[in-house]
Amino acid sequence: MTNRPLLSITLSLILSLTSPLAESFCGFYVAKADAKLFNKASQVVLVRQEDKTVLTMANDFKGDPKEFAVVIPVPTFLEKGQIHIGEKKLIDHLDAYTAPRLVEYYDDNPCQRAIYEAAPASAAPTAGFEMPQRAKKNGHGVTVEAEYTIGEYDILILSAKESDGLEQWLTENGYRIPDGATDVLGSYIKQKMRFFVAKVNLKELSKLGFSYLRPIQVAYDSPKFMLPIRLGTVNADGPQELFIYTITQNGRVETTNYRTLKLPSDTEIPVYIKEDFANFYRAMFDQQVQKEDMEAVFLEYAWDMNWCDPCAADPLTTEELRKLGVFWLDGASDNRNFGGQPLNAFVTRLHVRYTAAKFPQDLVFQETADRNNFQGRYILRHPWTGTDSCPAATEYRKGLQQRYEQEAQQLADLTGWDIDKIRRRMNLLLGEEVAPRPEPKQGWWEKLWKE
Amino acid sequence: MSDFFQKLQFSHILQIDPRIYQMLSLSCLLIYGIGWLDFEVQPISIFILVSTSLVTQYVCTRLFKLPSLDLRSSFTSSLSLCLLLRTNSLFLMSVTAFITVLSKFVFRWNHKHIFNPTNFSLIAMILFTGQVWVSPGQWGSTAFLVFLIACLGGLVINRASRSDVTYAFLIFYTAMVFGRAVWLGDPLTIPLHQLENGALLLFAFFMISDPKTTPNSRVGRILFALLVTMGAGYVQFILYRTNGLLWSLVFFSCWVPVIDWLLPGEYYEWKKKERSLSRN
Known part of the structure; x- marks a missing residue:
């Protein structure tokens, strides 16, 4: 009993916003946040068409691999071929492609083009397998329906008759069960769910040479379009963070038993946020969660996978999508802009912060026919700093102060930050870099007797 | 005297057709949904749903030779559609509103409708177009x-x-x-x-x-x-x-x-x- 991995569904992940500066159709995409933004965050990819689902679960488990264990309720029995070990970089790519983004614009010389026209946001349209030892009775009413070693994981598919028996079985087999899990397990047993139990096989891990644990993928047929989150809340100390990426054919995915809200987007914010985007995004998300009393799921991205604008990262290739489980891509080509058959893949990114109290039910989803594109996009507008003098320039400089104030207020609204601090920060930056030259003060009388 | 007058007014209000209450309630819900719950209902959608419903009611009244034109039920149904129906196609919105009102005239039995008009049209459109959906989670x-x-x-x-x-x-x-x-x-x-x-x-x-x-x-x-x-x-x-x-x-x-x-x-x-x- 020395080996006691902790029962949890901490399929944690890093939200990466790092990407090289990339020019795009309107403005420049910039993003600067390479740190782990959210603690206790998990990432899940759900690929679904009709009743076929491919679920990919990423984890950023940092501890000793022998301490790692997951127990995941799954709707059906899983054959060995239905389980696969995926690649972390695919999820990282999907994360980068769908992440909220900053764009920046530079104001033109108002003397040359008197009216600034904001560019509109465009809105167009594996490893070795072992043979399973099936249906091995293990006592306590628990049946080990299959046992596989896949990649670095030892995997069991369990079915159980009673939660007490399952709990006892897990305890005897070295899993530490948190208080309160029994009821949740019992509920899943009665709903005829199976249990996918995985531990790390240290021998395989060292043989494969990975320094991290790769994502586990499972493919199954089931009408249940849901994600079990209840087990993960049992032993959680505080709210958990979950990113759900869905890839479907028809359109955006939303939750049916919780509100799905769009994250505020397309807002102009002060240019200094460029250096502080990670903090901004985190504070904005905190603020939105607070505003909705932690009762909503947030939509951060909904887009046809064929393109992006601006691109935080390139769209995923056909090969990458297939590896993530998109099984309907026969004939699709990566040369989408050159006559290749377009991909039929619509990606939705949902972000939810949850506790057992606010999210008592598992998340249930539905696919809608909504193919409207949506992205979390925040705009930096650099002022024109030229010295030309003309009536339009005077007007422009006057308007700037108002614009700065508006940007400060928008930032305060979005993040809940103190507006005075924002103003101070902006002035500081304005003084250093982009302060507009003050027009020389003229008394009204000076023009009167001017020769 | 003023007391009597007040009573008279109150009883008069109570005698209003129940459908007036329905219209008021549904309108309040729609305003609440758009204003506070971020329902994505555009003014053009409301216009299309309401106008198609009313026009269909008018045409059907003529076609089925009803003695008088009564727009209250169809207006109520169109407000329900504003709350429930979600689609990106204005054309499908119009079709849904049309089917909603038409179903009242077509599916009849013994002085009654077979289906609640909104219920029928939503299910028919979900089933046959795949372009229409209802968002049960939108209310929170x-x-x-x-x-x-x-x-x-x-x-x-x-x-x-x-x-x-x-x-x-x-x-x-x-x-x-x-x-x-x-x-x-x-x-x-x-x-x-x-x-x-x-x-x-x-x-x-x-x-x-x-x-x-x-x-x-x-x-x-x-x-x-x-x-x-x-x-x-x-x-x-x-x-x-x-x-x-x-x-x-x-x-x-x-x-x-x-x-x-x-x-x-x-x-x-x-x-x-x-x-x-x-x-x-």
Whole structure:
């Protein structure tokens, strides 16, 4: 009993916003946040068409691999071929492609083009397998329906008759069960769910040479379009963070038993946020969660996978999508802009912060026919700093102060930050870099007797 | 004298057609949904749904040679559509509104409609176009909203004098979700969360209660509420599909003639209600 991995569904992940500066159709995409933004965050990819689902679960488990264990309720029995070990970089790519983004614009010389026209946001349209030892009775009413070693994981598919028996079985087999899990397990047993139990096989891990644990993928047929989150809340100390990426054919995915809200987007914010985007995004998300009393799921991205604008990262290739489980891509080509058959893949990114109290039910989803594109996009507008003098320039400089104030207020609204601090920060930056030259003060009388 | 005048005014207000209350309640809900819950309902959508409904009512009144044009029911249905129907196509919105009103004229039996018009058109469009959806999660579970809908809806039901079907449905549905939770060993926060749902109350107070589609006898209506609840449970908890309430209602509406045959009663008439109210 020395080996006691902790029962949890901490399929944690890093939200990466790092990407090289990339020019795009309107403005420049910039993003600067390479740190782990959210603690206790998990990432899940759900690929679904009709009743076929491919679920990919990423984890950023940092501890000793022998301490790692997951127990995941799954709707059906899983054959060995239905389980696969995926690649972390695919999820990282999907994360980068769908992440909220900053764009920046530079104001033109108002003397040359008197009216600034904001560019509109465009809105167009594996490893070795072992043979399973099936249906091995293990006592306590628990049946080990299959046992596989896949990649670095030892995997069991369990079915159980009673939660007490399952709990006892897990305890005897070295899993530490948190208080309160029994009821949740019992509920899943009665709903005829199976249990996918995985531990790390240290021998395989060292043989494969990975320094991290790769994502586990499972493919199954089931009408249940849901994600079990209840087990993960049992032993959680505080709210958990979950990113759900869905890839479907028809359109955006939303939750049916919780509100799905769009994250505020397309807002102009002060240019200094460029250096502080990670903090901004985190504070904005905190603020939105607070505003909705932690009762909503947030939509951060909904887009046809064929393109992006601006691109935080390139769209995923056909090969990458297939590896993530998109099984309907026969004939699709990566040369989408050159006559290749377009991909039929619509990606939705949902972000939810949850506790057992606010999210008592598992998340249930539905696919809608909504193919409207949506992205979390925040705009930096650099002022024109030229010295030309003309009536339009005077007007422009006057308007700037108002614009700065508006940007400060928008930032305060979005993040809940103190507006005075924002103003101070902006002035500081304005003084250093982009302060507009003050027009020389003229008394009204000076023009009167001017020769 | 002024006291008498006040009484007169109050009783006059109470005598207004129940459909006026429905229109007011649904309008308030729509404003609340757009203003506070971020419903993505554009003014153009509201215009299309309302205008198509009214025009269809006008044309059908002529076509089916009804003695007078009455736009109240179709306006109420169009407001329900604004709250429930989601699609990106203005054309499909228009088609849905058209089917909604047309269904009242086509699917008739013994002075009644077979289907609640909004229920029928939503299910037909979901089934046949794949481009229409309903967002049951859009209401969230804000207690304030529940309170608001319950009050407004309660008002409507009392006026429509078919409150028994709503109460019976709510009792059966509550018993079902609590019973299921107890059987599963779930914490009671789960059934509470399932009940604290604006969509459920909207269904209970504005859709299943439609006096033109429910069975004529009280026993029949209670039986109907039980069947609809069981059907919804079957769709949600056994088939794992969304919109269980809508599917179940449309299915069991087909059986209302049988229920009426087995358990006869007097059919409902808006105008009769008006007449009796004016006599009071």
